[in-house]
Amino acid sequence: MSQSIPSIPYVAENEINEILFSADTIAERVKSLATQITSEYNSLLKAGERVIVICVLKGAVVFFSDLIRELGFDHQVEFMAISSYVGTQSSGNVRVDIDLKRDIAGRHVLIVEDILDTGNTLVALKNLLATRKPASVKTAVLLHKYAHTREDADAEYVGFKIEDKFVIGYGLDYEQRFRSLPFIGVFNPESLKN
Numbered sequence: 001m002s003q004s005i006p007s008i009p010y011v012a013e014n015e016i017n018e019i020l021f022s023a024d025t026i027a028e029r030v031k032s033l034a035t036q037i038t039s040e041y042n043s044l045l046k047a048g049e050r051v052i053v054i055c056v057l058k059g060a061v062v063f064f065s066d067l068i069r070e071l072g073f074d075h076q077v078e079f080m081a082i083s084s085y086v087g088t089q090s091s092g093n094v095r096v097d098i099d100l101k102r103d104i105a106g107r108h109v110l111i112v113e114d115i116l117d118t119g120n121t122l123v124a125l126k127n128l129l130a131t132r133k134p135a136s137v138k139t140a141v142l143l144h145k146y147a148h149t150r151e152d153a154d155a156e157y158v159g160f161k162i163e164d165k166f167v168i169g170y171g172l173d174y175e176q177r178f179r180s181l182p183f184i185g186v187f188n189p190e191s192l193k194n
Contacts, residue, residue, distance in 0.1 A: 003018075003019040003022060003183075004019075005018070005019060005185065008181070011178070011181070014188055014190070014191045015178075015187065015188055015191040016168070016185040016186065016187065016188060017185070017186040017187070017188045018185060018186045019183050019184070019185045019186075020160075020162065020165075020167060020183075020184045020185060020186060021160060021170075021183060021184040022183050023170075023182040023183050026066075026159075026170055026183070026184065027066070029159050029160065030063065030066045030067055030070060030159065031070050033067065033140060033157055033159055034067055034070030034071050034072070035070075035072075036157060037067075037071060037110070037140060037157055038070075038071055038072035038073055041071075041073050041108070041110075042072065042073055044108065044136070045073060045108065049074075049107075049108065050073075050074045050075055050076050050107075051073060051074075051075040051076070051107075051108045051109070051110055052075070052076050052077075052078055052102070052104055052107050052108070052109050052110070052134075053068055053071070053075045053076070053077050053078070053109075053110045053112060054077075054078045054079070054080055054100070054109060054110065054111050054112065055077065055078070055079050055080070055112050056080055056081070056082055056111065056112065056113045056114070056121075056125070057079055057080065057081040057082075057098065058081070058171070058173070058179070059113075059114030059115065059171050059172050059173065059179075060112050060113050060114040060142070060171060061171050062170050062171035062179070063112060063114060063142040063159070063170065063171055064077075064112045067112060067140065068112075075110075076102070078100050078101065078102060079098060079100075080096065080098055080099060080100060080125070081096070081097035081098035082094060082095070082096055082097065082121050082124075082125055083095045083097055094120055094121050094124040094125075096128070103132070104129065104132050104133075104134045105132060105133045105134065106133065106134070106135050107134050107135055108134065108135050108136045108138075109129060109134045109135075109136065109137045109138070110137075110138050110139070110140060111125065111126070111129075111137065111138070111139045111140070112139075112140050112141075113139060113140070113141045113142075113155070114141070114142050114143065114171055114172055115141060115142065115143040115144075115145060115167070115172065116139075116141045116143070116144045116145065116149060116153060116155050116158070117145045117148060117149065118148050118149060118150060118153070119149045119150040119152070119153020119154075120150070120153075122139060122141075122153050122155070123150065123152060123153050126139070138156045138157070139154075139155040139156055139157065140155065140156070140157035140158075140159075141155040141157070141158055141159065142159040142160070142170070142171075143158075143159060143160050143161075143162050143167065143172075143184070144158045144160070144161045144162070145162050145163070145164055145165075146161055146162075147163065147164040148164065160184075165186045166186065166187045166189065167184050167185065167186055167187065168181065168184070168185055168186075168187045169181030169182070169183050169184045169185050170182065170183065170184050172184065174187050
């Protein structure tokens with residue numbers, strides 16, 4: 001059953017085709033994911049160890065904020081900004097705009113990313129972090145857009161698998177718009193023609 005799109009003052013009626021995941025559905029899934037991550041890290045960590053949880057800016061910030069509050073182990077937060085999208089398409093070129101402020105050598109690292117699409121960004125990021133000699137690197141993604149993902153790109157923790165649609169809301173944007181929507185919806189590119 002399709003969910004009706006609520007009236008939002010800063011969103012034109014034709015900009016969203018459909019809602020994929022409501023705020024309640026997202027909240028439930030984030031809690032479930034945090035429980036899974038907590039279970040696995042609690043069996044991995046030694047006394048006194050803290051995981052470095054990296055938020056990949058900007059799209060993952062809402063997911064990251066909700067996820068870290070649900071984690072049941074001690075952690076430190078870091079931020080990175082990685083660019084690969086131009087408009088609605090992944091460019092294939094990955095650039096580090098903001099790098100980590102702390103050394104990760106010998107530390108367990110959890111990358112929190114908004115979306116796994118082609119996998120180019122995630123593979124480049126994991127390769128970069130591997131050169132810094134962490135104890136482990138795992139990835140949690142809110143969405144996995146599986147249609148075009150390279151075989152060597154994987155995430156240990158996935159919120160939702162989705163078809164090849166351009167999605168917005170809950171941190172995801174189109175040209176820096178729609179990040180604050182409480183749900184995840186499908187952007188209507190036809191709305192750009194008006």
